[in-house]
Amino acid sequence: MENTATSTKKKSSLKTKVQRLGSALSNMVMPNIGAFIAWGLITALFMATGWLPNAHLAKLITPMVTYLLPLLIAFTGGSSIAGHRGGVVGAIATMGVIVGANIPMFIGAMLMGPLGGWCIKKWDDRVQPHIRQGFEMLVNNFSSGIIGMLLAIIGCYAIGPVVTTASGWLATGVDYIISIHLIPLANIFIEPAKVLFLNNAINQGILTPLGIQQAAKAGKSILFLLEPDPGPGLGVLLAFSIFGKGTAKASAPSAIIIQFFGGIHEIYFPYILMKPALFLSVIAGGVTGTFTFSMLGAGLKASPSPGSIISILLMTPKGIGNFVAVLTGVAAATIVSFLISMVILRRDKTNPDAALEAGQAQVDAMKGNTKPQASNGKDAKAILSGGTVSKIIFACDAGMGSSAMGASILRDKVKKAGLDLSVTNTAISNLKDESGLLVVTQEELADRALKKTPDAVHVSVENFLNSPKYDEIVAGLKTKEVTADDETSTENAAQDSTTKETDASAYKVDFSKVTEVDFVHHDQNVGSATMALSTFKTALKKNDKKITARNVAVNDLEDKPEVLVLASRETAKRIKSQFADLQVIVMSNLLDPAEYDKIISELK
Known part of the structure; x- marks a missing residue:
């Protein structure tokens, strides 16, 4: 009985860890789906073999996949750990792995982005409490730059080459399996390699040269179908369209059009990266499709580019049998990939x-x-x-x-x-x-x-x-009568500040916890908050009190009792609706030095 309980606990723990990994990947990839779609549309439309070829606009394709998309992922990963600064450091670090590799560094971005955020967070936790007043910006900016630089160097010389080497092993595996005539098993390497953005390297570097030799003798080659087969990706996207959640479900139908008809397979890669178990779906779909192609004698005259169903049919030799064989293989790959994806996406709800x-x-x-x-x-x-x-x-x-x-x-x-x-x-x-x-x-x-x-x-x-x-x-x-007692007390405090005769303790703030005083700017109130901060710092200096004082945006506030916000009544209402733990004092006049003297006298 005890062993069963222990086994159940271990399985639950493993499941939780896998879910946490998938969630972390999802949090980096899904907010940037729009950028992937934009890149997919630009590629499908303007590449040399696209629907509207345009050499000038096609220059966007390589920089976007090499720099823009990995840097967006890295920034998102870093900012999820340490806010905007974490995102900046994560993006700097990722530039190192981009330069240190010759393939798009999506995996590198998912490693370096969160690592950059974690490093700057640990630095801030250790160093920020000891920064002397007035040096905050200097220390923060230089620490971000130095830590980002060091991580970029590490990424350039270590992470980038490691990922590139692993990618080379995958390509070698594909070549070997083809050489021993176990073609369906090649998809065990091809599908993961595609998601690592090695699709062009494998197709153009290995499959196309071998396929040309076969087509020269037989008039067609199955090798032209291994990587371009849209079935595995289509199955995954169909499953997300029906069984997915949130943004993934909403964006999947558009991705289907780009992937299946536009031939841009990269559009479905983020969906797999956000849920790694889906590698099983595309591998099984790819193996099934290639096996079906082999059994029915399917093949193409040349490599389709892009890997659109339209391009594939255009490259299919004449004869109804050839078209049936190709479409059957694509359909088989789609069905198997869809079924496995369905199980994966719904597995937590099955029981x-x-x-x-x-x-x-x-x-x-x-x-x-x-x-x-x-x-x-x-x-x-x-x-x-x-x-x-x-x-x-x-x-x-x-x-x-x-x-x-x-x-x-x-x-x-x-x-x-x-x-x-x-x-x-x-x-x-x-x-x-x-x-x-x-x-x-x-x-x-x-x-x-x-x-x-x-x-x-x-x-x-x-x-x-x-x-x-x-x-x-x-x-x-x-x-439980959870009501807006705090707002009532802040309004009372505002009235007290108007009369200038009430003791500072009437603010109903726990001054013993306060380590930081913030002035908030939003909309058009940047200037007033800046002037208020200057007035408050003058009062601090006059009272010989050393405490952190900042001018911040509403969304940059930290929701903790150590933070005291001095704000106008309208700003205070907005803050109280968004934050629960920070403390607020409503000020009738943000430029009143006498009022600040009373507040500062209570600060420890």
């Missing part, structure tokens, strides 16, 4: 009870039970009424699509109930454990969310877009 049991087992194992958790949401009302909730976050794999719509639905219900609570959405990998947090996830992701935020209240739902549990959540929140 939801097991997923819930695994999630509950993790809860029991993690317990030092300080508070009850709602792993299935059935007792959400009771749980919410037993604790204080100040912020609600919807969490899914990519933090886009379905979770955003779910957050919008609950936000509307919360607003109609008269509750002043922040309702947002994010990726599970970006969740931060904090008190007063309610996390809403889909049932199959509950165990990951619980592990990420063990101190939060959790409610899991079957469908983000239509769940009766939303009404239970609102009822539980109203029972």
Whole structure:
């Protein structure tokens, strides 16, 4: 019995790790799908063999796939760990692997982007508390540049050559399998190599020269079909169109057109990179398609370029039998790839009870039970009424699509109930454990969310877009009377600041926690925040107080009690709707030195 429990726990842990890897890849790739589509359209339209050949516009193709797409992925990966600075360092580091290799560095970008973000985050955690006031910008800019430079050098001399060498091994494997006449097995190497953007190297460097020799003797060659076969990629995209979620599902139909009719196979590569198990789909589809081509004697007169179904049919020798053989092979590859992709995309939903049991087992194992958790949401009302909730976050794999719509639905219900609570959405990998947090996830992701935020209240739902549990959540929140007490207190503080006769303690701020004072700019208020910061720093100097003071954008605020924001009433309302933990004082006049003297006197 104990061995069974241990085995179940290990399987659950492995599943969680695989899901976390897939989520990390997804978080880097999916926000940049638009760039992949743009590149695919430009390639399909303007390349020499495209639908609207244009030599000048075709110059966009190589720089985009070599530099733009990897750098976007790297920036996204780095910024997910350490904000904008992390993205910048990740992009600098990725330039090293781009220069150090002769193939598009998507894998390198997925390594170096997060590594750059992690390095700058560790540096900031260790060094920033010791930076003397006035030197913040100097230290931050030089640290980003130096760390980015060192990582770029490492990438150029180490990561880039390693990835290039591994890619060469794949090409050698394809060549060997063809030489021993096990052609269908060649797709075991071809399909992964394609996703690593070695499709042109394999097709033009290995398959096309060999195919030309065969076609010269027999009038056709099966080798021209191995890499261009659109079936494996089409199956994956069809599965995403039906069983995918969020942005991936919404963008897959457009990708199908570009891939199947435009012949740009690269468009489906991000979908596989975001969920590595799909390598099995394209490998099985490729092997099935090539096996079918071999059995039916299919072959092409020359290499189709691009790998569009139209180009393939144009390169098919005359004769109804030849066309039937080619179309049958493509269809077989599509069906097998689709079926396996369907299973992979739906595998967490095939047995939801097991997923819930695994999630509950993790809860029991993690317990030092300080508070009850709602792993299935059935007792959400009771749980919410037993604790204080100040912020609600919807969490899914990519933090886009379905979770955003779910957050919008609950936000509307919360607003109609008269509750002043922040309702947002994010990726599970970006969740931060904090008190007063309610996390809403889909049932199959509950165990990951619980592990990420063990101190939060959790409610899991079957469908983000239509769940009766939303009404239970609102009822539980109203029972606990979660209201906008903080806004009332800030308005009182504003009145106090107008009379100038109230003690600073009336602000109802825990000054003992404050280590940073922020002035916020948004819309057209950049100038006023800058002047307010200057006035406040003058008051700090006069009172001989050393504390960090910044002028930041709303979205760059850190939601923690150590941050005190001094803002106008309108700005304060916006901040309170977005953040739960930082502290706010409403200022009737942001340029009043006397008011700042009272606040500074309370700072430790």
